[in-house]
Amino acid sequence: MxxxxxxxxxxxxxxxxxxxxxxxxxxxxxxxxxxxxxxxxxxxxxxxxxxxxxxxxxxxxxxxxxxxxxxxxxxxxxxxxxxxxxxxxxxxxxxxxRDNPDYVLNHLKENPQTTSLYVAENGMELMTYQSDVVRPLASTVKMLIAVEYAMQIDAGILSKDNTVSLDDLERFYYKNTDGNGHESWLKRMESEDKIKNNVVTLHDVAIGMITYSSNANTDYLIDLLGIANINAQAKSLGLTQHEEVYPIVSAQLIPKQLDNTSISEKQLIQKLEEMPMETYRSTAIAISEQMREGTIKVEEISSDISLKLQRVWSDRLIGASANNYGKLLAIISNDELPGAAAGIVRDLLEWPMQHNKGNHERFAHLGAKGGSTVFVLNDAMYAEDHIGNKIEFVILTDNLNFWQAQMLRYNMNSFESKLLGDKDYRQKVQKELSEL
Known part of the structure; x- marks a missing residue:
């Protein structure tokens, strides 16, 4: 609502x-x-x-x-x-x-300035519709963070079995700002009896970031892994159209830090929009550090953020191109990450195989990470069938109004399922988008 x-x-x-x-x-x-x-x-x-x-x-x-x-x-x-x-x-x-995958196709066709689609099959690019344009990733960026996490595990810097206090996670938890993702993850941890003496394993924190899209877990991991390491990882993977990573939760608090009774919301928005992106990132990082140290207690800050301020936050989220995330999906799907990292990332991203047993009939592997705000709806996934055919798929949409967002959410699953499983439909989408 x-x-x-x-x-x-x-x-x-x-x-x-x-x-x-x-x-x-x-x-x-x-x-x-x-x-x-x-x-x-x-x-x-x-x-x-x-x-x-x-x-x-x-x-x-x-x-x-x-x-x-x-x-x-x-x-x-x-x-x-x-x-x-x-x-x-x-x-x-x-x-x-009604279930209508063509709604998504038509939205892509009618909104080339705000949408991207990338599809590759068995290493060959099929569709690169506006796919070199950098757009806000929202939670889709958590794929990159998962890769850096896996690489540090593989390098022995971290261990999957390291323990994390829930109190440390709570310092990054901004209530009612991640679609109940953090609460849903905690309920799962409780139901599976995985919380011992108020701590969980580091790997369960990573699962919370990917499967449940907990923003608190994400900012904890960003802080733990190191922003410089995550940004360096993007470069080493060849993601040349990827903006620098910064904390997600603390960025939502920037308006609260700037706001005071002497300026109107309109003036506050103007101040945010005029803030250089480098300053915006460094401010988010500074606030995140204060949250970790406890000098900013996020639980005491109201999460009542107007749609206009949410729009500024959404527009300034970390961006990348669909091409880049198609490339990242291929690296994961083809097991090109070193050592144990490949299996760790698959374990995190292939939650659809664990949550829907019916996927085992269609796929040997199916991994995904979506991302959304009020104005954004994204998804990135890779699939491999039982005879080895592989597909990578990325869709990025931005500047959505309420109706568009609702209808895309309603029809996205059928669009993705048909695109992954129906060669004729892939050809139809390819033909119609190539004619624009």
């Missing part, structure tokens, strides 16, 4: 309860209707936040519930009207929310 959805839901509750300020409005019938309305709205919120139900679908379900609980519904005339409305909504919902 974004800020507009929250305003809408809370607005309904407020307007429902507002009439009860006057005593004469507090009849049993009106109280009953108000209770039903509030319960339905809270049900929508719970369905979206707890059970990850698509917000528009939850909204439609809430509308249907309002009709069913209204006594006036059960007349011939109203039943006919509401039945007609539901049929229309059902047809519209089917046409909009």
């Amino acid at each position: 974004n800020i507009y959805a929250w305003v809408g839901m809370l607005g309904i509750i407020f307007l429902t309860l507002l009439p009860f300020i006057k005593k004469e409005n507090r009849s049993k019938g009106e109280i009953r209707k108000a209770i039903i309305t509030v319960v339905i709205v809270l049900g929508i919120i719970v369905a979206v936040l707890v059970f990850n139900v698509n917000y528009p679908l939850a909204l439609i379900a809430g509308f249907v519930a309002m009709i069913l609980f209204n006594k006036k519904t059960y007349t011939k005339k109203r039943l006919l009207i509401y039945s007609s409305i539901l049929v229309i909504i059902g047809i519209a919902a089917f046409s909009v929310f």
